[in-house]
Amino acid sequence: MLRCLDIRDVLIIDRLSLDLGPGLNVLTGETGAGKSILLDALGFVLGWRGRAELVRQGATQGEVTAVFDLPAGHAAQAVLAEAGIEAGDDLILRRVNAADGRKTAWVNDRRVSGEVLRDLSDTLVELHGQQDDRGLLNPRGHRALLDAYAGLDLAPLRAAWAAQRAARAELAEAEAALARAAAEEDFLRHAVAELDRLDPRPGEDEALDARRRMMQGAGRIREDVARALAALSDEGAEGRMRDALRWLDGAADRAEGRLDAPMEALNRALIELGEAQAGVERALEALDFDPAELERVEERLFAIRALARKHGVLPDDLGSFAEGLRTRLAAIDGGAAGMARLGKALAEAEAAYAAEAARVTAARQAAARRLDAAMAAELVPLKMERAVFATEVTAGEPGPEGVDAVTFTVATNPGAPAGPLNRIASGGELSRFLLALKVCLTGESPGLTLIFDEIDRGVGGATADAVGRRLKALAQGAQVLVVTHSPQVAAFGARHWRVEKRVAGGQTLSSVTGLDAAERVEEIARMLAGDTVTEAARAAARALLAG
Template sequence: MLLSLGVRDIILIDQLDLAFRPGLNVLTGETGAGKSILLDALGFALGHRGRADLVRSGADLGEVVAEFDVRGNKVVANVLIEAGLPADEDSLLIRRTNTRDGRKTAWVNDRRCSGEVLRRLSSALVEIHGQHDDRGLLDPKGHRDLVDDYADSAPLLEETRNCWTTLAKAQRALRDARIKLEEARQDEEFLRHAIIELDALDPQRGEDAELDITRRQMQAAGRLREDIARADAAIGPQGAEGPLNDALRWVEGAAAALDGLADPSVAALERILAELSDAQSGIGGLLDSLDFDPLELERIEERLFAIRGLARKHGVLADDLARFAQEMRTRLADIDSGADQIADLEDALKSAQRAYDAAARALHTHRVAAAQRLDRAMAAELSPLKMERAVFATEITDGPATAEGTDIVMFTVATNPGAPSGPINKIASGGELSRFLLALKVCLTTRADSLTMIFDEIDRGVGGATADAVGRRLSSIADKAQVLVVTHSPQVAARGGHHWRIAKSVTNGVTTTDVTPLDMDDRVDEIARMLSGDRVTDEARAAARTLLND
């Protein structure tokens, strides 16, 4: 409940302190007196952006202070706890300032806070119904949301949205898989031919380098063997070995006649022949090691050239052919298994569709039941508003599937018996719209006992008995909730438990708005003014007393 509102230097208000009470609080005044300024000030305190010219002319800072009784309001307590603000107090004090250059600062219980926190608190503290906010009720695009709020459909909505997300993912997965399979099938013939080639050659990682080294060695061996063979011939029997053996034989034949003088020469020749034999043995080993099969060289060259040719064909390095071959096999396997994958994805899509359909049906059933309750509640609300013959109906029809289900919701009315029903924004007249709006506001506000409900000229377009009916209904609502009403209707004003008059005055060329609490005599004069205009007559006062005493 709103306990008090303090306003300093806001628009036309210089300084104002109001203490509100439980029940029906009415604010009246002539057109242009500034009745809506109070609502603008309260909205600013609750985090609304506010008008560009919010600060009063000549002032540097505008301020609004609002105090609320929040005992038992768990929503407010939760918001305060989440924001790290004191939440153990029975009252809530909000102060917000605005400088001339537009800088805004807010405090909650003397602690700085953001505008977002104020707006979250606002939804738990007040519900303001302005002169033009019926557009939301008249716009069919918002009717489904209103019914969902009324029905508390949040859990079913969340389930439907989750199923919709899963369904959308399943649809995308199937679509992408089909596109991928179609693209892959365009390369299927190439893949199969490439795999046959690669499998036939079966290139191994590092094989290219090994074959190249072996080939170079074999090519070099052919040239080296020729030189080694010449060396072997040079020291063999037909070369150095023959003359050395002849020399040893000749020296040994002369050794007996030389009395030992030839012995060193014989020994040296023997050593030379022994070393020559070792050289022959080594050269023979070299010849054996350099011996190779020309056909093997040809085979190695053919495989090396085949590997390199295949690498060039596929645009990869020779060492990457094995990996490339595995990639080709994987792509072909994907094609071969694509049909099975598509079948699995189709099954997943069917399952997701069934889950979404079930969630949407459950949500639809929940909405239909809520719509029936709303229609009954509206019938009960319209009767005391002198519209007992009007029929309000919440129509739910099939629409395209969305994350919020498959329902199209529209509020329809028939204002007279036998008259055709139609959308509320096309059938109801101005005065009827006001009463439909009031009834809807009452029915759709499910937390009225914890909210301060504010109505800004909800009675526009009606008068006489109808205005009296609106006043009586507002008074009835105020029996269990605090209600603030800005009104031009004397019938509504007379129903108020507390009454303030808003007036505009000019002093020294400065225009200000003042709000004055009225006692019973003042109320008689104010309601008489509302009945008769500027010239208040005794007859108007008598009529005012009648309204107040009714």
């Protein structure tokens, strides 16, 4: 419930504080007195899009504060929790419009965006008028209104829609992947066969390269080692040394011992030379290799490196690359089974969505019949017993909210064609249709402050009296704020304010005055009689107030 609206320096309002209460609150006044400015100010603090500039001429900023009672379990508390704002018994909204156009908002002294204000406003206030585009006249919102009236829980339907979309996306992705794989099937099979024949192993490239370099090095040094062995053999150093020892031995008897030491040295040298020769022979044997082996190593090494270059991977990664190709081939080979499985899952998801959508459609159709019956009963006291209201539930675009389109239609006279609510009804008729519809739907939106902006325009007499009675009934246990020019409607108000203009200091300003019992008589008499209030008008006003 809106408890207080405080306005500072907005348009032609300098200072205004309006204390509201439950039940039917009535605002009256001459045309142009500023009643619509009050609604503009309320819309501003609620984040609605309206006039671009609201600052009163000569002021540095305009400011509006609205205080709402917030009972436990109110829908606004979920919005506050989402925004990280602590909720209490009071909800205080404040918004400032600077002279340079900047707008700043606070909720319970926490700075917030306009989006948060609008989310809160959806749980706090509904505005209805003959040009209303936020609520009952907007066909895009009729389905949601019918769902609320029916008490429908759409969570299972939304879940079924999400599951269907996920299954369809998974199947489409699998089909695309299979198509891509099938387009390169020949390449995949050739590449896998080629890799399987070669069967490269991690680390094999490095091992083959080391073996190849070793064998190539052996070929280059073996000739020198063989020459060295020849130089040490009987044809080389060993033979010469043995010849020298033999010649010295033949001369030793005549040398009187002078050759003994050299001959001993030669014998030791022959022993060392033999060891050297044996070592060189062993080395030469180790350098022996099969030239065919070098050829085989080189062929495999070159084949591995060529295949790695062909596929743009490192030689050691050929194994994992081959495994990836095999996986893609397996997807092709098992594609039919996989597609069948995904297709079955999609069919099941579609069937589940269709069943849930059918359940919701049936619930909407039943609720539409109940709403039409309630509207027929509600239109009678509004002097529209010949009009026909119908809730059309037709096939719509499938989505998370179902497969239905919902439109409120009316036929104002028997036999007349039915059409959309905002195109068929005249001004006065539209007012009554909107009021009747809101009376029927109000139980589904508890905690809202309902505002009717001149919804009684174009009606008078007994019809205006009927409108006033329905507004009073709607306000029982709720809060309704009505801007009206109808004395019959104003007479049903539990609280009554008069909006009027005054000129102060060369400026035109608007003010709002709460009326007591005597002042209400004068105001309603003025609404009945015009500028000159007669005793007859006062008597008529008292009669209206007496009910």
